[in-house]
Amino acid sequence: MMLLKMKIPALLRLVLTLVGFWGAFRIVFDVILGELIPASLLTMYMFFVAAGVFMVFTFTEKGTRELLAPIKALVEDPTKKMLRNIVFVIVPLALGAVIWQVSMPSFEAPVELRSIHPAPPSSVKVFGKRFDLRTLKNPYRVLEKEDPEQFSELVAEGAKVYIANCQYCHGDKLDGAGPYAQGLNPTPINFQDIGTIAQLQESFLFWRIATGGPGLPSEAAPWLSSMPVWQNFLTEEEIWQVILFLYDYTGHRPRSFESGESGESGEGH
Amino acid sequence: MFAARTLFAFSCLVLLALIMLPSGAQAQSADADNGEVVYFERCVGCHGDEGDGLGPAAERLNPPPRDFTLGQYKFKTTGFDDIVPNDVDLIRMIRDGMPGTAMPGWSDVLSDQEILDLVAYIKIFAALDEETPSDQVDYGSQIATSPESIAKGRELFLQDDRCAECHGQEGRGDAIKKLKDDNGERTWPRNLTKPWTFRASNAPKDIFSRISVGIPGTQMPSFADPVSKKKLTIEERWHVANYVASLAETKKVVAPEKTVIKALKVSDALPTSPEDALWQTAESATFFLVPQIIAEQRFFMPSNDTVTVRALFDDETLALLVEWDDRTKSIPGDAKAESIANAEMSEDAIAVQFPVTIPSGMEKPYFLMGDAANPVNLWHWSSGSTEAPETVSLMDASGAETLAAREAAPAGMAGEGVYRDGTWRVVLRRALTTGDAENDTQFAEGTLIPVSIFAWDGSNSEVGSKHTLTTWYWLRLGAPGGGSSYIAAIIVALSVGALELWWLYSVRRRRVAGQT
Numbered sequence: 055m056m057l058l059k060m061k062i063p064a065l066l067r068l069v070l071t072l073v074g075f076w077g078a079f080r081i082v083f084d085v086i087l088g089e090l091i092p093a094s095l096l097t098m099y100m101f102f103v104a105a106g107v108f109m110v111f112t113f114t115e116k117g118t119r120e121l122l123a124p125i126k127a128l129v130e131d132p133t134k135k136m137l138r139n140i141v142f143v144i145v146p147l148a149l150g151a152v153i154w155q156v157s158m159p160s161f162e163a164p165v166e167l168r169s170i171h172p173a174p175p176s177s178v179k180v181f182g183k184r185f186d187l188r189t190l191k192n193p194y195r196v197l198e199k200e201d202p203e204q205f206s207e208l209v210a211e212g213a214k215v216y217i218a219n220c221q222y223c224h225g226d227k228l229d230g231a232g233p234y235a236q237g238l239n240p241t242p243i244n245f246q247d248i249g250t251i252a253q254l255q256e257s258f259l260f261w262r263i264a265t266g267g268p269g270l271p272s273e274a275a276p277w278l279s280s281m282p283v284w285q286n287f288l289t290e291e292e293i294w295q296v297i298l299f300l301y302d303y304t305g306h307r308p309r310s311f312e313s314g315e316s317g318e319s320g321e322g323h
Numbered sequence: 324m325f326a327a328r329t330l331f332a333f334s335c336l337v338l339l340a341l342i343m344l345p346s347g348a349q350a351q352s353a354d355a356d357n358g359e360v361v362y363f364e365r366c367v368g369c370h371g372d373e374g375d376g377l378g379p380a381a382e383r384l385n386p387p388p389r390d391f392t393l394g395q396y397k398f399k400t401t402g403f404d405d406i407v408p409n410d411v412d413l414i415r416m417i418r419d420g421m422p423g424t425a426m427p428g429w430s431d432v433l434s435d436q437e438i439l440d441l442v443a444y445i446k447i448f449a450a451l452d453e454e455t456p457s458d459q460v461d462y463g464s465q466i467a468t469s470p471e472s473i474a475k476g477r478e479l480f481l482q483d484d485r486c487a488e489c490h491g492q493e494g495r496g497d498a499i500k501k502l503k504d505d506n507g508e509r510t511w512p513r514n515l516t517k518p519w520t521f522r523a524s525n526a527p528k529d530i531f532s533r534i535s536v537g538i539p540g541t542q543m544p545s546f547a548d549p550v551s552k553k554k555l556t557i558e559e560r561w562h563v564a565n566y567v568a569s570l571a572e573t574k575k576v577v578a579p580e581k582t583v584i585k586a587l588k589v590s591d592a593l594p595t596s597p598e599d600a601l602w603q604t605a606e607s608a609t610f611f612l613v614p615q616i617i618a619e620q621r622f623f624m625p626s627n628d629t630v631t632v633r634a635l636f637d638d639e640t641l642a643l644l645v646e647w648d649d650r651t652k653s654i655p656g657d658a659k660a661e662s663i664a665n666a667e668m669s670e671d672a673i674a675v676q677f678p679v680t681i682p683s684g685m686e687k688p689y690f691l692m693g694d695a696a697n698p699v700n701l702w703h704w705s706s707g708s709t710e711a712p713e714t715v716s717l718m719d720a721s722g723a724e725t726l727a728a729r730e731a732a733p734a735g736m737a738g739e740g741v742y743r744d745g746t747w748r749v750v751l752r753r754a755l756t757t758g759d760a761e762n763d764t765q766f767a768e769g770t771l772i773p774v775s776i777f778a779w780d781g782s783n784s785e786v787g788s789k790h791t792l793t794t795w796y797w798l799r800l801g802a803p804g805g806g807s808s809y810i811a812a813i814i815v816a817l818s819v820g821a822l823e824l825w826w827l828y829s830v831r832r833r834r835v836a837g838q839t
Contacts, residue, residue: 146823163796225427237793
């Protein structure tokens with residue numbers, strides 16, 4: 055009961071709040087989402103959190119005074135002389151150590167920002183023909199309503215194309231975790247993710263598959279992508295079939311040119 | 324009386340629940356019809372309509388997808404002479420997948436009930452549904468791992484070539500035999516130092532069951548079989564299991580965040596031999612190797628899976644130690660090597676790729692041997708044959724089809740390789756700078772230099788465009804520490820100290836002013 059009634063000093067509250075936020079970020083990213091939070095991102099988040107928390111604590115003059123009271127007391131109260139001397143020695147040494155750490159030559163790799171869904175060109179030349187990507191449609195898509203039986207046969211053909219050619223990287227489960235995925239950078243696209251093919255038109259997929267990594271614009275780092283140029287290995291029909299399969303297996307719908315038809319209304323990339 | 328009866332009934336229920344708990348999964352009823360639905364939705368792609376493993380990827384996967392019609396499974400915990408696996412074995416394979424193969428774990432997609440149904444369906448392909456396992460692996464009582472147990476295990480492992488015959492002296496699977504499974508497919512003995520490739524885990528209990536049961540359909544025999552000349556008692560099998568578990572080389576586990584090879588500056592002479600102890604002072608980085616499936620001829624069935632790199636440099640020279648496990652020392656012309664290799668053996672080889680011009684921005688050469696605008700250098704080493712010694716050459720490429728070799732010596736390049744117990748260790752050295760910046764990469768301290776590795780296993784039909792490679796990583800030459808950082812740190816510490824003194828001084832002045 056004594057503990058509950060005791061007032062936690064403002065300075066300690068501030069420190070506890072910051073530690074709490076830091077812990078929450080680590081728990082949400084590392085444990086719940088299962089993806090380690092990058093140190094640079096955590097630093098950025100904590101900067102804003104610290105700024106915000108500091109503003110809240112110093113909002114009133116009383117609050118500011120309360121916050122600074124223990125620091126003021128440490129310097130001005132003669133009975134705390136010993137503690138003060140210790141703190142005054144440790145602080146410059148600690149700061150010096152931090153500066154020394156930071157200014158050590160870094161072995162960290164640079165962060166390379168690349169566009170994941172770059173804007174497609176208006177047209178692309180593949181299979182010896184020029185395709186207008188603004189109007190290009192999957193020729194088999196109409197069969198979904200007109201001839202469901204033939205449509206599911208085409209999906210099955212697409213499944214064979216996928217297993218024979220794509221699963222090594224994009225995975226049996228279409229989750230971007232095929233047997234070789236770990237060795238690639240950038241990692242293969244996860245088709246199950248709502249942020250990938252569900253946001254794209256089939257013509258975009260046709261462009262990406264047919265021209266592969268080397269067909270990417272420079273903002274998407276074509277020199278890194280290990281996506282083969284599939285027009286060298288697949289036919290035009292096989293590419294359209296495998297696109298049918300990607301949507302069928304994941305249950306996603308492609309975005310269409312006519313707004314509203316597919317029920318998707320996400321922003322473009 | 325009533326209370327006593329209730330208590331009795333309750334106790335019975337608890338007892339019943341306790342009996343059913345451990346085998347809870349099997350107690351549920353499995354629906355093979357629903358299993359069929361799941362099979363045709365999730366499994367048919369690789370394992371085929373008939374369950375024979377002849378899906379469209381069969382010819383491009385090693386190991387190929389399982390042929391369920393044979394009813395043989397890579398791991399099972401029933402007795403060695405019992406063909407029928409336990410349901411829990413099959414459940415585990417589907418749920419957790421098969422590490423080191425294209426079979427993923429399905430627990431995130433399929434429910435426990437669906438997996439159970441699937442097991443019921445898969446068993447029908449070999450009529451296993453009509454049989455029940457009669458015998459189980461006898462684990463006796465587990466012997467905990469200890470240095471003594473591991474030492475006994477090692478002795479038994481090596482005794483009469485019991486395990487070393489196929490798994491090699493140090494357990495790296497450097498076979499002296501060409502192994503085939505019952506279907507005539509090439510199989511490779513497990514590299515026991517890489518536990519993340521074990522189909523089951525490398526927990527001693529799982530290793531114990533492998534040793535006891537063997538691997539059905541392969542040349543891995545049962546060491547519990549009393550007629551076997553190499554049979555082991557339960558106790559001995561625990562020692563071997565503990566030894567095998569101890570072989571894990573955790574340093575060769577790929578750490579995804581480790582993308583920079585840190586080259587350490589040395590004042591001693593740079594090592595020329597791969598076995599120089601000085602290499603151990605440099606930090607290692609291990610990367611995945613993936614097969615080349617971009618340019619013709621494509622290659623789908625690699626044997627090398629990772630490569631480990633260390634780097635040292637002095638004022639004049641950069642030296643790299645490239646290390647990778649390869650079960651076969653491929654020396655064309657060597658009768659023993661030929662007997663293990665696939666038809667038409669080539670030399671083992673490795674190449675380290677650098678951009679000719681270190682990029683200042685983000686753009687790098689295309690990771691597969693560069694492109695027209697961004698040429699690359701490849702430091703290439705080849706194992707040699709009985710006719711010719713190992714070779715080191717410098718290769719230029721601006722695209723895979725333009726690869727051309729030139730002499731290494733004029734650019735101050737040399738190399739040396741050693742094969743021991745299933746591992747190649749190759750040193751490649753080159754002068755940091757050459758007079759020819761147009762054609763040779765120039766290395767400077769402190770900058771990040773893109774680097775990638777190519778590998779060829781000549782006994783696995785890897786030659787020319789058939790090889791494995793890594794994506795771009797980084798090499799950085801520079802010793803940690805550095806003089807200037809001390810100065811900044813001292814300046815900061817001194818100025819903070821001065822601020823403190825000034826603060827104290829002003830407090831004291833105020834106090835003195837107050838007193839007077």
